[in-house]
Amino acid sequence: MARQLLTNPRKHAAQARSRATVDVLIETTARILVREGFDRASTNRIAEQAGVSIGSLYQYFPGKDALVAAVIDRHREELGNVTRSALAKASNQPIKQAIRTLVAAAVEAHRIDPRLHRVLAEQIPRTGRLEKVETFSRENYTLFKAYLERHSDELRALDLDLASFVCVTSIEALTHSAVLHNPAMLADNAAVKALIEEATRLIVGYLH
Amino acid sequence: MARQLLTNPRKHAAQARSRATVDVLIETTARILVREGFDRASTNRIAEQAGVSIGSLYQYFPGKDALVAAVIDRHREELGNVTRSALAKASNQPIKQAIRTLVAAAVEAHRIDPRLHRVLAEQIPRTGRLEKVETFSRENYTLFKAYLERHSDELRALDLDLASFVCVTSIEALTHSAVLHNPAMLADNAAVKALIEEATRLIVGYLH
DNA sequence: GCAGAATATGAGCGACCGCTCGTATCCGCT
DNA sequence: AGCGGATACGAGCGGTCGCTCATATTCTGC
Numbered sequence: 001m002a003r004q005l006l007t008n009p010r011k012h013a014a015q016a017r018s019r020a021t022v023d024v025l026i027e028t029t030a031r032i033l034v035r036e037g038f039d040r041a042s043t044n045r046i047a048e049q050a051g052v053s054i055g056s057l058y059q060y061f062p063g064k065d066a067l068v069a070a071v072i073d074r075h076r077e078e079l080g081n082v083t084r085s086a087l088a089k090a091s092n093q094p095i096k097q098a099i100r101t102l103v104a105a106a107v108e109a110h111r112i113d114p115r116l117h118r119v120l121a122e123q124i125p126r127t128g129r130l131e132k133v134e135t136f137s138r139e140n141y142t143l144f145k146a147y148l149e150r151h152s153d154e155l156r157a158l159d160l161d162l163a164s165f166v167c168v169t170s171i172e173a174l175t176h177s178a179v180l181h182n183p184a185m186l187a188d189n190a191a192v193k194a195l196i197e198e199a200t201r202l203i204v205g206y207l208h
Numbered sequence: 209m210a211r212q213l214l215t216n217p218r219k220h221a222a223q224a225r226s227r228a229t230v231d232v233l234i235e236t237t238a239r240i241l242v243r244e245g246f247d248r249a250s251t252n253r254i255a256e257q258a259g260v261s262i263g264s265l266y267q268y269f270p271g272k273d274a275l276v277a278a279v280i281d282r283h284r285e286e287l288g289n290v291t292r293s294a295l296a297k298a299s300n301q302p303i304k305q306a307i308r309t310l311v312a313a314a315v316e317a318h319r320i321d322p323r324l325h326r327v328l329a330e331q332i333p334r335t336g337r338l339e340k341v342e343t344f345s346r347e348n349y350t351l352f353k354a355y356l357e358r359h360s361d362e363l364r365a366l367d368l369d370l371a372s373f374v375c376v377t378s379i380e381a382l383t384h385s386a387v388l389h390n391p392a393m394l395a396d397n398a399a400v401k402a403l404i405e406e407a408t409r410l411i412v413g414y415l416h
Numbered sequence: 417g418c419a420g421a422a423t424a425t426g427a428g429c430g431a432c433c434g435c436t437c438g439t440a441t442c443c444g445c446t
Numbered sequence: 447a448g449c450g451g452a453t454a455c456g457a458g459c460g461g462t463c464g465c466t467c468a469t470a471t472t473c474t475g476c
Contacts, residue, residue: 016474018279018423037333043464053425058465123333142328146268159402167382173381174374198374198414223443226453251434261455266435417476426473433462441454446447 022060024050026074027036029067038123041068072120075113080139087143095154096204098147103199106171107132107192110179118180141168148207155207167203174199230268232258237275242323244343246331249276280328282339283321288347290317295351303415304361306355308408314379315400318387326388349376356415363415375411 028050032041043064047054061067090098110117145164148155178185178195185191187193236258241250251272255262269275294313298306318325353372356363386393386403393399 017472021423027460039333042290044462054465055426055467056424059423063234063464115430165386165411168384169381170378170410173377177377178373194370198370201413202374202378202410206410207415208413223452225442229453250432252432263437264454264458267453311430361417420474422471422473423463425465425469427467429466431463432471436459437457439455441452443450443452445449445451 009189018060021052021056024059025052025057025067026070027137030071030074030116033068033071033119033123034113038068043067068124070114072124073115075120078112079109079117082112083140084143091147091150095151095207096200098151099203100196100200101208102144102204103171103175103196106175107179107196111173111186114179114183114186121176121180137168137172140172141165144168158207163207166206170202171199174202215278218376226268229260229264233260233265233268233275234278238279238282238324241279241327241331242275246276246327246333251275276332279324280332283324283328286320287317289350290320292351295355299355299358303359304408304412306359307411307415308404310352311379311383311404311407311411315385315387315404319384319394322388322391322394329388345376345380348380349373352376364414371415374414378410379407382410 024044029041029046032046032049036045041064043057044054046058046064046067050057057067061070082105086101086108090101092193093101141164144167145160148158148160148164152160174195185195212380223234233254237249237254240257244253249272251265252262254272254275256267258265269278289415290313291310294309298309301309349372352375353368356366356368356372360366360368382403393403
């Protein structure tokens, strides 16, 4: 039997109680992903822990993938807010300061819910096989490129596409790897500062 | 019932035919991982497609995880060969040339079996039983740090641990992302050259 | 208050999972 | 040749999976 591939909600929740059901399902899915991992996040288990019947779950989500997709969307929204506001702030700053702002924002974004972020980043590509996860950083890429365009007079001659790829990929990898694979980093403010400093130096040096 | 946690072979294969059985199981596992993904790689399916009975599979592997671990080890061995020889070659080169050698090697390593590499990197659950997969880049990190130590007189004052982390993580992310998320890159030699050039510039600029 | 729409329920089906174990076959050694 | 260990086999057990559907409950509009 073909597995369910759809990730769209099956039905729109209209009344307040059904919206509550949807919410608790998404929240429970996130909690199970964090606490038990992707494999143990079965629809039966999610429904049970959410205090919702399996039938109700399937009224709103066509399957596990849709639940996970909803969790991803919610998380990405939060990340996007942090990044977008940082980019707005950076747009008026000179290069070096702007890069520092962006790197700091990247670290900040990874602090929102690191354990969930880790599960999503590491276990989720199995869902959908789509570019859904690639879009994780696509927006960052586009916005960063726009920044470079506006400030191209302060930079050496650059292939903006290639440069955006290099910068965004590096910043993403450094913050992701540092924050997620070394949880102690979260507490150690000095270490965070050092990381931001190094990443800034890396990027600024590259752009000049 | 508690899931199987071991990833070590259950029994050592002594005769030639059993070694052949083990080989075909590992190879089939790799093939299924690439063609069907981690989730569909069940022990039953692996045994069937390998032309080996499920009983024989369990003579040599305590479960799916052990098979996957064997695939990972084999792949990592191949990557390690490329990287180690590049590092040996680089150890006598000046910084800029050395970095270029290493970046080129990183790209080369990602060309070995990109689809398998992608599956291993993206689909293997790293939380839990297969956690030791994190050592994927640990060796690179150590070797790179050793290189920096030997050439520290050519560099600015550096925290070698931090610098190694920054360099290895960036190179890994750039080559990985470029080669795996843009398969056209494999064919386009000019694009590969451009990537190597940019990554080299990024790292060299950072180290100086 | 009541009809009908929206929402919630959960037993249970068929498929597949990981894995065992009793049995059959093959191979190396004397 | 023939014995004993190594190897191979596969039916099938107990379990979880994703998911449906007949039924029950709650809400909304009139």
